[in-house]
Amino acid sequence: MEPPGTEPFSVGHEGEILRLGNLFNKVNDDGFFDAVPVQPKLLAAAVHVIGGSDFRLFSLNTRGSPPGLGEQALHTDHGPNPGALETPPRYSGINSVLMLSPFTEQNGSTRMVSGWHRTGDTQEALADPSAPHPDEQRMLGPAGTVVVFSVHLLHSGTRNDSEHTRSCIHTSFMRRDRPQQVNQREAAAPQTIARLLRTAKGRATMAVMGMQDEDDPCLRDDYVINDRPDSEAPRL
Numbered sequence: 001m002e003p004p005g006t007e008p009f010s011v012g013h014e015g016e017i018l019r020l021g022n023l024f025n026k027v028n029d030d031g032f033f034d035a036v037p038v039q040p041k042l043l044a045a046a047v048h049v050i051g052g053s054d055f056r057l058f059s060l061n062t063r064g065s066p067p068g069l070g071e072q073a074l075h076t077d078h079g080p081n082p083g084a085l086e087t088p089p090r091y092s093g094i095n096s097v098l099m100l101s102p103f104t105e106q107n108g109s110t111r112m113v114s115g116w117h118r119t120g121d122t123q124e125a126l127a128d129p130s131a132p133h134p135d136e137q138r139m140l141g142p143a144g145t146v147v148v149f150s151v152h153l154l155h156s157g158t159r160n161d162s163e164h165t166r167s168c169i170h171t172s173f174m175r176r177d178r179p180q181q182v183n184q185r186e187a188a189a190p191q192t193i194a195r196l197l198r199t200a201k202g203r204a205t206m207a208v209m210g211m212q213d214e215d216d217p218c219l220r221d222d223y224v225i226n227d228r229p230d231s232e233a234p235r236l
C-alpha cells in the first residue's frame with residue numbers, strides 16, 4: 001500500500017476530461033477543503049435524505065468539461081435500491097454539485113431525470129442510457145450554486161458546446177455501512193491529522209470523513225498530536 005496521502009488522483013476514463021479524485025488528501029495542504037465535509041446545509045440534506053446521521057463522506061472530487069467534451073450516459077451513483085419502494089422509503093446517500101462555473105444550457109450542465117430515485121432502478125432499466133430522456137431537465141445556475149441530489153437519481157454530464165471549461169466539485173455522503181470511494185482513515189497524511197486535531201471543527205471533519213471509524217485516531221502510530229508546545233495550543 002502507498003504511504004498515507006500519496007494515492008494518485010483518479011484521472012478517470014474520460015479522455016481529456018479533467019477529473020481529480022481524493023481532493024481532500026491531494027490538494028489540501030493549506031486546509032482549504034477542511035470545511036467542505038462539515039457544511040451545515042450539506043449535512044442537513046444528508047440527514048434528511050438518509051433518514052439519520054449514520055453516514056460519512058463517500059467522495060470529494062472535481063470534474064471539468066473542456067469545450068466539445070463532457071457528454072456522459074445517464075447513470076445513478078449507486079446500485080439498484082429496493083428500499084425506494086418501502087414505506088417509508090430508504091435511500092443510501094446524497095451527491096452534490098458546487099458550480100465553479102455557471103451551469104448554462106450550452107456549457108455541459110448536468111441533466112437529471114426528476115423522480116427517478118423513487119423507482120429503485122438504475123440506468124440498466126433504460127434501452128439507451130446515452131439517448132435523451134423525455135423527463136430530463138438541466139441543472140442550471142450561477143457559479144457558487146450548490147445542488148444536492150439523491151445518489152439514486154438518474155443524471156449525467158452533457159457535451160460542453162461553449163468556449164470555456166465547465167467546472168464543479170462533487171461532494172457525496174453515503175450510509176456508513178457502505179465502503180468509501182477512498183478510505184479516508186488510511187489516506188490521511190499525518191500532517192493533515194495533526195491539523196484537524198487542533199480544533200473542534202477539525203475533529204468534526206474527521207468524524208464526518210470516517211477517520212475515527214475503526215478506533216480512536218489518537219492511537220494510530222503516525223498521528224502527530226503533540227507537535228507544538230502547550231503555549232501555542234489554540235483556545236477553544
Ligand SMILES: O=C(O)CCC(=O)C(=O)O
Nearest residue numbers: 063109110155156157158
Ligand atoms: O459533471 C457532471 O455534470 C456530472 C458528472 C457525473 O455525474 C459523474 O461523473 O458521475
